[in-house]
Amino acid sequence: MSRPSQLKLTTTDHNGVSVIQSQAHASSSSSLPAAVAGLQQVPQLVPTNPSAGGGKALPPSKMKKPPADKDSEEYRQRRERNNLAVKKSRMRSKQKAMDTQQRVNELKEENERLEAKIKLLSKELSVLKDLFLEHAHNLADNVQPATRYAPGAHCVCV
Secondary structure, three states: OOEEEEEEEEEEEEEEEEEEEEEEEEOOOOOOOOOOOOOOOOEEEEEHHHHOOOOOOOOOOOOOOOOOEEEEEEEHHHHHHHHHHHHHHHHHHHHHHHHHHHHHHHHHHHHHHHHHHHHHHHHHHHHHHHHHHHHHHHHHHHOOOOOOOOOOOOOOOO
């Protein structure tokens, strides 16, 4: 039984990757069936630049896409979807800015109300302090001071 010879072909695909294809040829004295004796392709991916090392594959967003024909239906649809997305994004941004401005206005109004309340309560506190102090002075004026006697002195009460 003879061993089939292999022929390796190297081609480069559209992504710049070399593809090695093996073709096995059966000799005439081979015992392989005729269907198997035909071409047999085994694709293998090999980097085109062997010194580049085993780098990471690029994500789809980073891969270069061929420029689309500006007259094509696909391009027009992509542009339309993009325009709608941009419009929606700008509307959301405007709405967020308006909501923020409304919240700022509400907080300013609340702050003014609270400051007015502070002024009112401060005036009330001042009035109450004055009333308290006036009442305390009136009490002090109505109370006679107690006389002190020397130790051992006797007091005659009438």
